[in-house]
Amino acid sequence: MESAISSILFYVFAAAAVLCAFGVVAFRNPVSSAMNMALCFGFTAAVYFGMGAQFLGIVQLIVYAGAILVLFLFIIMMLDIKAEEHARKSFPLACIAVIIAGIFAGFVTKVAISLPGATVGECPAIVLCESIGELAPGTIAQKAETEGFAPYGSAMPELSPAAAAKALGADEATAAAATAFPDTKLLGQSLFTKYNIPFVILSFALLAGTVGAVALGRKLRKD
Amino acid sequence: MTPLAHYLIFSGILFSIGLAGVIIRKNIIVVFMCLEMMLSAANISLVAFSRAQGVNGIPMYDAQVLALFIVAIAAAEVAIGLALIVAMFRARKSVESSALNTLKD
Numbered sequence: 001m002e003s004a005i006s007s008i009l010f011y012v013f014a015a016a017a018v019l020c021a022f023g024v025v026a027f028r029n030p031v032s033s034a035m036n037m038a039l040c041f042g043f044t045a046a047v048y049f050g051m052g053a054q055f056l057g058i059v060q061l062i063v064y065a066g067a068i069l070v071l072f073l074f075i076i077m078m079l080d081i082k083a084e085e086h087a088r089k090s091f092p093l094a095c096i097a098v099i100i101a102g103i104f105a106g107f108v109t110k111v112a113i114s115l116p117g118a119t120v121g122e123c124p125a126i127v128l129c130e131s132i133g134e135l136a137p138g139t140i141a142q143k144a145e146t147e148g149f150a151p152y153g154s155a156m157p158e159l160s161p162a163a164a165a166k167a168l169g170a171d172e173a174t175a176a177a178a179t180a181f182p183d184t185k186l187l188g189q190s191l192f193t194k195y196n197i198p199f200v201i202l203s204f205a206l207l208a209g210t211v212g213a214v215a216l217g218r219k220l221r222k223d
Numbered sequence: 224m225t226p227l228a229h230y231l232i233f234s235g236i237l238f239s240i241g242l243a244g245v246i247i248r249k250n251i252i253v254v255f256m257c258l259e260m261m262l263s264a265a266n267i268s269l270v271a272f273s274r275a276q277g278v279n280g281i282p283m284y285d286a287q288v289l290a291l292f293i294v295a296i297a298a299a300e301v302a303i304g305l306a307l308i309v310a311m312f313r314a315r316k317s318v319e320s321s322a323l324n325t326l327k328d
Contacts, residue, residue, distance in 0.1 A: 007225045014233040021237055024256055025244035033253050037260065040237075044263055047233070052282070053270045056290055063294050064263060068301045075305045076252060079312050097246035101239035108235025112228040118275075121226030156224040160280025167281055190284035191291065202295050209299030216306035219313075 010050050017043035030076045041065040052159050055184040230271035237264035251318045255304050262297045266290045
């Protein structure tokens, strides 16, 4: 039941995000575009929460919908930009853009559907996905399903708080009693051990970005 | 759980709307917003794969770390890009992409 609700919520939020993305492209006024972008990022964050990636959802809200959007609005208001008189460059160009985007979306859909096992799962419309129960008995995928181990090519596995607690070093009894999934802890463990050096290098990229923005934002000297 | 393919299709649709926006729109600030949307669409498929590749009920956190790095890079990119747009506005008094035609004429 819980899974069915989360599955329906995914379709609701995904549809809302796609609508807001259309709004970003369609509105003439840049401020309306920016507001639609904020909504789009908010719905994307909701999709992250549905996937169990709470930390990334929060980061999406704070960094994209908070920081980046405010920066955009600052610049739009500072430069005092009027709505475009001709929102589209020309009709043929718009047609070409829609065709290119359509071909791209078609390819992505084709590749996503033909990935092994990618359509296994539950969803409101039966046509859209294969049911989990259809895994042939005795196959590797079915054996993995029953043992709670989902290798590539099987349905998206449920999160297991007990396994996560064990991975973080809890003893058997504590792990069995765990109910919440420690998403942030596991992400931090990966970030600060395996990816520590890239993380430090990234801070230099941010520093370079800040210095570059200040250097570009200065008034040019007249000599 | 929703099948992996649907997350990937959602991310693909968001990416292609962003791509269409980059081609259609004239206002460079809106073009830049569409670029941000494309980055965030790529993040969705990374997180979906991290769930699908999970072993023993624990997602592959490598993909989520990469998504976190992309968010940080996007923040740095926006800072520099908007500074460039301000510099362009000072030089041309416009943020339309058609104003950048020095090499054409």
